[in-house]
Amino acid sequence: xxxxxxxxxxxxxxxxxxxxxxxxxxxxxxxxxxxxxxxxxxxxxxxxxxxxxxxxxxxxxxxxxxxxxxxxxxxxxxxxxxxxxxxxxxxxxxxxxxxxxxxxxxxxxxxxxxxxxxxxxxxxxxxxxxxxxxxxxxxxxxxxxxxxxxxxxxxxxxxxxxxxxxxxxxxxxxxxxxxxxxxxxxxxxxxxxxxxxxxxxxxxxxxxxxxxxxxxxxxxxxxxxxxxxxxxxxxxxxxxxxxxxxxxxxxxxxxxxxxxxxxxxxxxxxxxxxxxxxxxxxxxxxxxxxxxxxxxxxxxxxxxxxxxxxxxxxxxxxxxxxxxxxxxxxxxxxxx
Numbered sequence: 001x002x003x004x005x006x007x008x009x010x011x012x013x014x015x016x017x018x019x020x021x022x023x024x025x026x027x028x029x030x031x032x033x034x035x036x037x038x039x040x041x042x043x044x045x046x047x048x049x050x051x052x053x054x055x056x057x058x059x060x061x062x063x064x065x066x067x068x069x070x071x072x073x074x075x076x077x078x079x080x081x082x083x084x085x086x087x088x089x090x091x092x093x094x095x096x097x098x099x100x101x102x103x104x105x106x107x108x109x110x111x112x113x114x115x116x117x118x119x120x121x122x123x124x125x126x127x128x129x130x131x132x133x134x135x136x137x138x139x140x141x142x143x144x145x146x147x148x149x150x151x152x153x154x155x156x157x158x159x160x161x162x163x164x165x166x167x168x169x170x171x172x173x174x175x176x177x178x179x180x181x182x183x184x185x186x187x188x189x190x191x192x193x194x195x196x197x198x199x200x201x202x203x204x205x206x207x208x209x210x211x212x213x214x215x216x217x218x219x220x221x222x223x224x225x226x227x228x229x230x231x232x233x234x235x236x237x238x239x240x241x242x243x244x245x246x247x248x249x250x251x252x253x254x255x256x257x258x259x260x261x262x263x264x265x266x267x268x269x270x271x272x273x274x275x276x277x278x279x280x281x282x283x284x285x286x287x288x289x290x291x292x293x294x295x296x297x298x299x300x301x302x303x304x305x306x307x308x309x310x311x312x313x314x315x316x317x318x319x320x321x322x323x324x325x326x327x328x329x330x331x332x333x334x335x336x
Contacts, residue, residue, distance in 0.1 A: 027137035030144050030168070031130060037168050038126050042069045043197050046170075047190040048120050052291050053183055054234060054325045061291040063120050063186075072202045073113060075120070079292050085211060086294040088112070088287050091202040096280055097287050097294045098204065099305060100211030104275040105204060106283040106296065115286060117151040117160070119173040119186045125162055142166045150175060156321045157183060169193065204280065227271040227308060229255040234329035236322060238262030263322070265315035267330075272310050290327050302327055 025033075046065045051058055066074040073090040087098040095108040118124040128148045129135060136147030144164045150157055156177055163171040169191045175184040200206040229244065239261035247254050254270040275281075288297035288304070295304030302313045302323045311330065313323055 025139060025144075027135070030137070030139075030164075034126055034164070034168050035130060038123070038130075041122075042194050043067055044122060045190075045192045045195050045197070046122065046188055049187045049189060050120060050291050051185045051187075052328055053181075053185075054328060057233070057329070059291060059328060065120060065122075066197060066201050067122070068197050068202065073121070074202050074207070075289075077289065077291070077294060087207055087211075088289070088294055089202055089204055089207065091204070093204075095287060096204050097283075097296070098208055098211075099294075100208050102272055102274050102305065103208070104305075105208060105280040107280040108283055108285070108287060108296075110286045112287050117175075118289075119160065119175055119184055120289075122170055122191075125170055125173055128160065129162060143171060144168070152321070156319065227253065229257070229269060230309065230330050231257070232267065232326045232329045234322075234325045236261075236263050236265075236318070236326070239264065263315065263317040265313060265318055265323075265326070267326070268312040268314075270310045270312075272305050272308050288324070290324060292328070295327065297323075306330075 044065075044067050046063075048063045048065065049060060050063055051060045062078050064076040071090060072092070073088070075088045076085060077087070078085040085100065087096075087100075089096045089098065090112065093107075095110045095112045096105055097108070098105045113121055113124060117128055128150060129146050131151075132146075132148040136145075138145050143166065146162045146164070148160055148162060150160050152158070157175050158178060159176045159180070161174045161176070163173070165171050170186075170188045172188065173184075173186045174182045177183050229246075231241070236259075239259050241257060242260035243256075243258040245256045245258075247256060252271050252273075254268060257267040257269070259265050259267070283296055285296045285298040285301070288295040288302060290304055293304045293306045295302055297320065300314060300316055302320075304311050304327060311327065313326060315323065318326070
């Protein structure tokens with residue numbers, strides 16, 4: 001048996017220490033560093049691409065996000081053609097949803113974005129990692145991958161995979177259903193830490209004015225769009241269209257679509273009209289990011305505007321996620 005000299009043993013021990021120091025970080029080390037980074041974070045700007053998947057269909061949208069400590073947010077959403085832009089703003093005065101093209105803005109008494117997971121917000125992603133007592137973790141290709149629970153209060157979107165870059169900024173987030181199918185994915189294409197942000201970034205009036213520059217104030221593209229009934233393409237098991245009633249009211253034409261079955265719901269469609277006041281309208285419920293639009297989610301309702309049409313969806317049986325899936329599918333191909 002070969003004997004080791006004292007010099008040889010010391011050399012082996014030193015190599016072991018060096019190799020250990022150069023190895024991948026542990027989960028505890030990474031989460032500790034993430035907590036410190038969030039404490040030091042004063043602002044950020046990000047661009048992200050969001051993809052929603054349902055029944056084999058994909059829809060992709062863009063998000064531009066700004067954050068200023070302690071709790072100011074601005075999220076601008078648009079489709080891949082950069083049209084139908086809407087914004088969610090949180091500032092010292094509250095939470096607002098803006099649709100500049102229609103000169104409409106709504107103010108909410110809401111705790112957004114703290115009331116549930118938000119896959120496109122760095123703080124929400126980091127909190128989901130830090131608040132999960134037993135996250136899955138692995139280091140791979142100079143990135144850190146976490147499997148965590150979500151805060152959507154539903155078993156349908158209960159899990160997510162979060163990938164952070166080596167500097168702990170977000171790379172991508174995949175929100176999954178109970179069968180581990182990816183339903184929502186967010187890819188961060190640009191992320192800047194602690195930029196200097198103008199206070200006007202989070203000003204409601206400034207954002208409304210800036211977005212309206214160059215637009216025809218007499219008639220927007222949404223108002224010029226011909227109004228016709230749109231049918232959701234999402235399939236809800238045991239539910240089908242039972243009636244479609246066109247109506248004419250004092251405020252204009254509308255369509256009422258009634259779906260019957262195990263999970264009945266009603267979808268009302270009316271032509272969008274341009275708002276007259278610059279003062280935000282107070283709204284109940286919470287902002288709902290549908291990707292292509294920002295809607296309003298109530299206890300059993302969901303409303304939004306898109307393509308020149310205002311939509312109102314109501315059901316006593318549908319989950320929030322099923323209502324979102326229906327809303328997103330109305331944005332697709334018309335199928336009766």
